[in-house]
Amino acid sequence: MYxxxxxxxFRIAPERAHHLTVQxxxxxLSLPGVSAAFRKQYAYSHESLQRNVxxxxxxxxxxxxxxxxxxxxxxxxxxxxxxxxxxxxxxxxRPQPGNPTPRLFRLPADRALINRMGFNNEGVDALARRLxxxxxxxxxxxxxxIGKNKDTPNEEAASDYVHCFEKLFPLVDYxxxxxxxxxxxxxxxxxxREPLTRLxxxxxxxxxxxxxxxxRPRLGLGRPGELWxxxxxxxxxxxxxxxxxxxxxxxxxxxxxxxxxxATNTTVAxxxxxTSPNKVARIGNGGLSGAPLRQRSxxxxxxxxxxxxxxxxxxxxxxxxxVASAREKxxxxxxxxxxxxxxxxxxxxxxxxxxxxxxSSGAPSPS
Numbered sequence: 630m631y632x633x634x635x636x637x638x639f640r641i642a643p644e645r646a647h648h649l650t651v652q653x654x655x656x657x658l659s660l661p662g663v664s665a666a667f668r669k670q671y672a673y674s675h676e677s678l679q680r681n682v683x684x685x686x687x688x689x690x691x692x693x694x695x696x697x698x699x700x701x702x703x704x705x706x707x708x709x710x711x712x713x714x715x716x717x718x719x720x721x722x723r724p725q726p727g728n729p730t731p732r733l734f735r736l737p738a739d740r741a742l743i744n745r746m747g748f749n750n751e752g753v754d755a756l757a758r759r760l761x762x763x764x765x766x767x768x769x770x771x772x773x774x775i776g777k778n779k780d781t782p783n784e785e786a787a788s789d790y791v792h793c794f795e796k797l798f799p800l801v802d803y804x805x806x807x808x809x810x811x812x813x814x815x816x817x818x819x820x821x822r823e824p825l826t827r828l829x830x831x832x833x834x835x836x837x838x839x840x841x842x843x844x845r846p847r848l849g850l851g852r853p854g855e856l857w858x859x860x861x862x863x864x865x866x867x868x869x870x871x872x873x874x875x876x877x878x879x880x881x882x883x884x885x886x887x888x889x890x891x892a893t894n895t896t897v898a899x900x901x902x903x904t905s906p907n908k909v910a911r912i913g914n915g916g917l918s919g920a921p922l923r924q925r926s927x928x929x930x931x932x933x934x935x936x937x938x939x940x941x942x943x944x945x946x947x948x949x950x951x952v953a954s955a956r957e958k959x960x961x962x963x964x965x966x967x968x969x970x971x972x973x974x975x976x977x978x979x980x981x982x983x984x985x986x987x988x989s990s991g992a993p994s995p996s
Contacts, residue, residue, distance in 0.1 A: 718774030741919030923948025934962025
């Protein structure tokens with residue numbers, strides 16, 4: 630089906646095509662019997678796909694990356710495609726429109742995207758209301774990716790992350806601290822050792838406080854009446870960090886005792902690309918994702934995993950477009966993987982294909 634729709638969708642501006650696709654999926658799944666048919670087609674499952682990472686049980690290691698469903702409007706529909714986990718956001722305390730359009734661009738020759746969305750979202754309150762209203766999609770793990778508003782100075786950024794953390798604490802299973810988007814001015818400066826350590830320490834202290842005083846909904850697995858404890862906090866990092874900066878990240882992980890890393894966000898680099906330099910220059914600023922990011926994100930995963938003596942829990946994302954690139958991330962040290970741009974080019978069947986390959990090949994998760 631996607632092979633038929635893809636040429637039509639690629640005739641439409643990318644951001645509009647995204648909205649039409651997810652809205653069309655939601656409308657289709659609302660028809661009697663369609664949801665069950667979708668799950669039969671896409672929700673391939675096998676006990677060997679199950680993972681326990683960050684203390685959470687995942688039905689399979691393939692997740693949907695942040696950015697696809699910023700406001701939690703379609704997470705129940707996306708769960709029908711067989712994801713083991715869904716990451717919502719990036720969400721900020723207050724609603725913000727993001728950067729001016731156009732702000733999402735396809736590079737078909739490179740199987741890539743460039744975006745400068747700028748944390749466009751309806752605000753954390755809107756996301757929290759939807760999660761309270763719509764509830765959990767079966768046993769699918771939910772993550773909350775949190776950021777700061779564009780007009781919040783870096784010196785006050787911690788208050789934005791704290792606000793989002795408090796609002797979503799009873800509603801999601803893990804958090805991702807996004808300080809690595811290239812599309813919010815000066816955001817990446819928060820990746821520096823001192824401000825990042827302060828931010829993560831603040832969130833961990835809040836994590837302990839809320840754990841002692843907040844009633845939390847269960848994930849749906851485990852013993853009757855069991856409640857999940859403090860929430861795993863992950864850090865999403867840029868692929869553009871050098872080895873010294875990655876060493877700092879490892880030190881920060883140890884100092885703050887966060888649960889793990891998501892590697893990586895989009896890149897500001899523009900090489901290697903097949904697309905003409907003139908076309909890329911006309912597009913302008915933004916984060917590059919998709920196939921050109923594959924090698925660098927894998928290098929970052931491998932470096933962090935090896936330098937941590939193979940103890941760091943890593944979610945791999947960047948350039949996963951087929952079963953080979955998925956296996957590559959897992960072999961490099963990722964325990965879980967996430968998709969976004971690859972699904973734009975390969976279609977939703979990519980989730981099922983990766984899971985089937987992992988079962989047939991017996992590919993283990995790193996331990």
